[in-house]
Amino acid sequence: MSFISNFVRKEDPNVYQDKDSHMARVLGVKDILALGVGTIVSTSIFTLPGVVAAQHAGPAVALSFLAAAVVAGLVAFAYAEMSAAMPFAGSAYSWINVVFGEGFGWIAGWALLAEYFIAVAFVGSGLSANFRGLIEPLGITYPKALANPFGTDGGVIDITAVVVIVLVGLLLSRGVSTAARVQNILVTLKVLAVLTFIVVGATTIHASNYVPFIPAHHVSADGNQFGGWQGIYAGVSMIFLSYIGFDSVAANSAEAKDPQKTMPRGILGSLLIAVVLFVGVALVLVGMFKYSDYANNAEPVGWALRQSGHEIVATVVQGIAVVGMFTALIGMMLAGSRLIYSFGRDGMLPKWLGQLDKNNLPNHALIVLTVVAVIVGSLFPFAFLSQLISAGTLIAFMFVSLGIYRLRPREGKDIPDPAFKMPWYPVMPALAFLGALLVFWGLDIDAKLYALIWFIVGLFVYMAYGMRHSYLNKK
Template sequence: MTKSSVLANMGRKENPQNYADKDGHLKPVLGLKDMVAMGIGTVVGAGIFTMPGIVAADYAGPAVVISFIVAAFVAGLSALSYSELASAMPFAGSIYSWANVIFGEFMGWVAGWAVLSEYLIALAFVSSAWSSYFQGFVNSFGIKLPAAISGSFNPAKGQFIDLFGALALIGVGLLVMRGVKAAAIVENWLVILKVAVIILFIVVGLTAVQVNNWVPFVPAHRAGTDFGGGIGILHGASQVFFAYIGFDTIAANSAEVKNPQKTMPRAIIGTLLIATVLFVAVSAVLTGMFPYERYAGNAEPAAWALRQTGHFFTANLLSIVALVGMFTGLIALMVGGSRLLYSFGRDGLIPQQIGKLDKRGLPGNATVLMLVAAVFLGSIFPINLLSNLVSAGTLIAFILASVGVLLLRRRKDIVNTGYKVPGYPVIPILAALSAAGLFLTLNVDALILMAGWLAIGIVLYFVYGIRHSTKNEVEADSKS
């Protein structure tokens, strides 16, 4: 290819009707309650009983409540943009497909590649957390599991594979391969169970709250650190932001939703409101039960706090439900991630076999690939080294979605009779700037890792994607 042809190919915009035709084979079987459950299952995942304590101890103190509100505010602005894009373009692949239509092929690929890091690492992170909870649960009965199968690859500790995290992913992958409706039924019941226990924790925990533990509510900033003051609140917000990947998970399944123009905005905004209330309530109760310093390095602060206050039954129930409830996050992430890979294959940017649908109209090959990649990451690599990538990928997606709305309104070939962002263009601009600001508060390691991940994606695009894109076939046909 010549330099001019490469640049022209990078900027090629997908015809939205082509996506509508290709995704028309996916069956619209999901309703509003299914999508809200999927969103809550992802957002209110494994972290709700761990993140508030850890972020309070490391960054914000009792003001972790404000960190969650700041993150929710930024996510909420972006959620409005997601809602309009999902209403106008209900295609599989969410921000990847939207960016392909609005910005062109190269930016679409970059957006999709960034979001793929969200799904892979979030799957690995949650499966790793599930394994830790499971091992702690069986250890309470005096059962000691062999070190060789109990953790990520670390020969010095005699660890070679996290077998139980891998088994959790395989179980979820098999469920998702049966279809999104079957997965949604399981998801709905598990989310109801998980939310019920969260409310139980809030009610029981309130009886042990001591108001003096909230004083000072915003600890003074410690010079030379990221703790305390406004800096601590912002760093805390950037740490918890990865939870809001749930919006992209919902949007990735737009093509399988009934009446997407109404269902998608309601599901996205409903997920945000419910999740934020739960996060704020758990954070307030947790920091009120004990001084925030007590939660430093504690992987299960909520269960620990309940045991310390004598609520052993509730603590054990919380641990069991956390173990079961993590599957809600795994299901939603597996569904969303497989639809993203399907979209890559559909467009030829990865082997087109990944974009094929099976006899039931499901992206089985994409699901298998997602499963294998997540098992590899989750059972082999120490996920704590990569977890910051999730927030980085989420924020990149939110920035592009917000800018995308500005360009969408100028398109005459895309008719949107559904939801539109209020306060246009101020709200989308504010959403993009606030997400960019939060992105810059991520630690240096996270920014370096994301830069490396994007570099790999760009190399793959120029080595394979640009040469095998289905747009090449369309252009060749038009010239013949």
């Protein structure tokens, strides 16, 4: 077969249904909501509102969060229909494989793989930094060799990042239901911490800090777009990274009870809860102090509480925030391991990755994800790659949005007719695609360049291994 023929050959959805049938369906709506909220409402809710306000949008940072939420919401409707119609492990990779073909599915999956590898390492490193900041006032400090990644400020290995990633890997290896119980408790604590900040912070708001709500546009000394619609738009591209967690929810479709109802409710519900919390934090934060006070501030929420005389509340909120970061690790590692399992299931990567253990869990894939995340998160500085998470995920979002046009004619035929469908068809899928494209366009040139390099590597892997070992060859 030619390269083109291989690239566009489609998988039979019934094959995926059969291959994933051994995975236990144990996740209910509550569990899916907790996974979604836990992944979306992560480290960024305690940092990004202040950073974006100071660098780009001023008090209008709430509009940046709302604009990003509109785009994410449009795409989430597409994800909800896809996951209801095709509740397979691997989310966008498996769906695109069915509706567009193997090569397109690989591109979408390879894009998400970058998200999971880097995001797990990123959250592990962020948790480490916040934990060290929390215990420092107690007089406990790490030697630099164990506190920082290799080559960063005398660092050799970030030992805290290693420990937390391995601990979450061990938790997930015991099964989804066990992880879900832990996730539900931690997410509840984290939401309470966010609500505590909103309530306490609201008592110290000064209305003058909101004026002007949208500052006049100018280019700052460091080249950032600030104020006006340009500043709001620049903020959207930074903020969108916060909302991509609902993809990790969809990756667990094969383990959801009654996915026709559970997945749409979990995806859309978790995004709605996240939007309310993000906008609430943003509005309170810029009301407490002038937005410029948050410039170069790595912990704006804790700083604002302490400056307002709420030291005890600040400590409690930051302490819960550190514990709550485990929820993002659980969601990302759960989804990432299911994606790698899907690659092995289809022969696109070594078939060992697609094998289930004696408890019908994809723990081989989980081991690989844990090892890679430990290497990236504990040994290498990777802050410059953070936007690659957004770039890769946005490409997958565009594929899924357009995939609705190929899915809809097949529903009720070779693909089940789902109980949930994206409204305003055929207009909304186009709006979702254009919204994701607009956010992608707003990423900086480095993010697009790193994404291009990652996809070139992915195509090489596909041609050298995946295309030759794909199980579709047996047909």
